[in-house]
Amino acid sequence: MALEHALLVALSERPASGLELTRRFEKSLGFFWHATHQQIYRVLARMEADGWVTVEVVEQEGRPDKRVHTPSEAGRAVLAEWLAAPLPMETFRSDLAVKLRGASYGDRARLTEHLVDLRADHATRLSHYEKFEREQFPEPAALDGAALDQWLVLRGGLRLEQFWIDWITEYLDAHQGFEARSARTSTTERD
Amino acid sequence: MALEHALLVALSERPASGLELTRRFEKSLGFFWHATHQQIYRVLARMEADGWVTVEVVEQEGRPDKRVHTPSEAGRAVLAEWLAAPLPMETFRSDLAVKLRGASYGDRARLTEHLVDLRADHATRLSHYEKFEREQFPEPAALDGAALDQWLVLRGGLRLEQFWIDWITEYLDAHQGFEARSARTSTTERD
């Protein structure tokens, strides 16, 4: 329902072809959104049919032509209307939560290994975001308008990665603590 | 792809009918998952056809019969296999992120109002979770096994609500700071 609007935001920042949008969604906007190129192409086609964007065919040297999309007046109106609507609370789905909760019904040691790996992956992405922040936004206090917004969304990405890391750490610590207590108890029992 | 597994976890904790599962998903498991009753019925039917659960029809007084589902041996094997698989990093979609990023192309004041409301909603849910934690898990250090896992998933829910609150707060503060700076600048210019 909202990919249309995400595309309108991206195209408002800079008109682009379908593939260029796909690339951009893998980068900065991708902190909180991901879409395959097919999905993007399909939605772009619908938006064009609905008159939300205009298309200009740009010929390129040594490459196929590309179709560059720009928000129309109608598209800008649709975007503005969507932006003004209230935000419903999002519930999300997390396989991780289900696996944590179901750990008793499987191999907890295997799960623990995967959790260590997953935490490492999130740490890697976090440091990637931090590098990006240092390079692209060296002086956040000087930002305003769209650039300030972009930085703040990146801040959300950073915070989210930290959330995953902290949660997994709490889980691992809690189970380690439980095992330590069990070991002490059985030692005591042996005595 | 994973609703099957979430249902198997829930049914492992306690066998249930479709509607009972729907209720439970609105509560504790719902921190990180939500499903409509239709979705649950359809998946239960498929799991029954695949032999992952067995169904017992339970007659009730003054109510329609209910069909209570219990994981079969095959179902438990499927769940264990899924639990042992590596966890892919989840990317998620957030309308909030898109709206924050696109704020320049709409009415920022309206968005700000909605953000204040949204933050209040998350704060409400957070305190609800905190109450639940105090009541259901008064002594976390004493937990083990499935109960410890349940508490840790609730901890994730708490952390996630805090994430939303902190992020929105950072956004509002940053824009307030920018407005304050702008006001000072224009005052200076007037002098």
Place this chain on the structure above:
DNA sequence: CGCACCTATGCAACGAGTTGCAAGGTGAGC
């Protein structure tokens, strides 16, 4: 030349998830 790979766009089929609606029964209030 043959082969692999890149750019750019797109189709077809499938699975997941939501919304709207309904059947068929019970209990509660008036």
Place this chain on the structure above:
DNA sequence: GCTCACCTTGCAACTCGTTGCATAGGTGCG
């Protein structure tokens, strides 16, 4: 007795998103 709400299950139609494949030219490598 009638209406209304609720319980339990379920169908149908729709949107959203993914996966696999296709086309058609261009570049790079041995």
